[in-house]
Amino acid sequence: MKFSCSRNDLLNALTIVSKGVSTRSTMDVLQGILFTVYDNKLRLTATDLEIGVKTEIPAQTQNDGEIILNAALITDVIRKLSGEEVYFESDEKNRVKIESLLSEFVLNGLPVQDFPDFPKISEEYSFEISPVLLREMIRSTKDSVALSESIPVHTGIKLEVDQKNIRMISLDGYRLALRRGELEKGVDDDFSVIIPGNALKELFKLLAGIEEPVKVEFSKSQIFFKLGETVFTSRLLEGEFVSYEGIIPKQSTTDVVISKQSLLQSCERAALLAKAGKNNLIKMDFEPDQLTITSNADVGGVHEVIKIENSGETLKIAFNSKFFIDALKVIDDDKIRIGLTTPYGPAVVVPVEGSSYTYMILPVRVSE
């Protein structure tokens, strides 16, 4: 293997594929990045067996070849080099000489035969989505993914597409996030898949700054996202995802329009004391024209008053402050609508106009 490439191109590519490098595995190859040189191109590949990332950059190749280099070390080395061009040459003992200006590194690589195969793109189904919409949909749902493995399928985000309508749903037993969007080109066959939440959190980072449409291809067990020269893949989760239509209340008896920013700031202030208590609890008292938020702990108490447009019955209800804050933080609207029923029924947060999102937050039962 002998080639040269731009240091900047290589550093960008390393940053991209590092998203696929295992942070937990003790297997050396999974902490490495596979360098494949062919046909005036350098392809970088990484995988942690659940997700995989590969990308390509132009290279001036003299000899094709492959090698695995430790991801953290090669990224640090390339970041610190001062030349614009980097020269690579490997020998038969898997040693790689890396030269740039007056620096010369020799790194010990690993033989490539132990590197897992990158899943093949089968293209059973496919569609295109704008990177901005895809990123926004992940942003809206990633906080509500279950962290516990008790229902493994709920560690994923469900992606549903029918014709032009696309939805992402996540829930963790305390809250549910549902985000709706519209594709430019609809699909012929409706489908739904469940993508691991951790995979979409990494994809979320890769989507920043991407401008071309993302091509999504998938089979029953594997999904691929094509972002320009980069391919991101994840295995899919199998199992029965809860039917969200059945659990989101359709009716409310207390219906409130409120400034999102005021509510978020009040919740954040109340959370300062809620966190000092152990249950992270804030109490909401919905009255005509005003919402009072209180929280109490050994160190003190807080009392917040926010103006609301109220229709319906007065209600006292309590929530875990974190779940309300997580939902409000990813909403961009100025005003939101909150629907409630009883102190034991969930809060449903929706936009005042349209239906691009629905957040549902379960209350905490407290004895007065």
Next chain:
Amino acid sequence: MKFSCSRNDLLNALTIVSKGVSTRSTMDVLQGILFTVYDNKLRLTATDLEIGVKTEIPAQTQNDGEIILNAALITDVIRKLSGEEVYFESDEKNRVKIESLLSEFVLNGLPVQDFPDFPKISEEYSFEISPVLLREMIRSTKDSVALSESIPVHTGIKLEVDQKNIRMISLDGYRLALRRGELEKGVDDDFSVIIPGNALKELFKLLAGIEEPVKVEFSKSQIFFKLGETVFTSRLLEGEFVSYEGIIPKQSTTDVVISKQSLLQSCERAALLAKAGKNNLIKMDFEPDQLTITSNADVGGVHEVIKIENSGETLKIAFNSKFFIDALKVIDDDKIRIGLTTPYGPAVVVPVEGSSYTYMILPVRVSE
């Protein structure tokens, strides 16, 4: 106690005095900030018994009084408030009501009688120094302060003043930093004191953005720095600080002029592998016109070549990469001079012109 003040002023003041709050003490009062209201002023005071900080802001006072509030909690509360003005009122049970716009907090304060007295300014000696020079002198010497308590006095930085000449010196057994400056107004009586390194690291942060001259007052056991409305104090260390004149070599047999930036970057690259090895070792090979830096570890090796202006003998010598990098990072000059004698003698780094700093770094003995 009843008063109001600007939220911004208060947040700035809390950020300043928080530098004096103990991070390790389990005593509640030492995790608190003393609020003292008097004469249309609010004074905030914090101390961890080694250092202390107090500052004042304007306030509209209705009733004078004192209270201790937990530093982290009150800072979080004030940071999150949305009003421009904050209203405080305490009751006889040490509860403090804090109001701003539609928010009302009630925090449980602590009685003030357990709060340590702030040391009195005795003004046995004093001088003035520009905040920029003082900050620069601390920046140059703070990394070389001994972390081990084995020689307690070396956990401090020695401050020497004779007439207009001011010097700060620190050393940790592996390296020495000496920074020289000049005062605008000289002192009548020469003096030297030893200030705890941790105290100067906190003072360093407070000096950012300060423009007026800093007034320094001290006695045998205590030093005070007056930064506008803020007073920073520290106890002084007692003991025999090593005589640095005796240990910095006056002569060198290898004398090199080199680009600081090239040397720093090469050391940082070499350190990538030096860190992978266990001793953090880089080897320097001084030859006519060029310096070669190498480092080796299980994962690979690195070889760097830098042009130098050399006078004197060739020399092979090894250093801990961190000590060289720490010294080079705080030097602003483009070119520096390095003086060396034998593989066992220290490297002495000085400016090409002037004498504002001297860094001395002990080599590591290695068997070839």
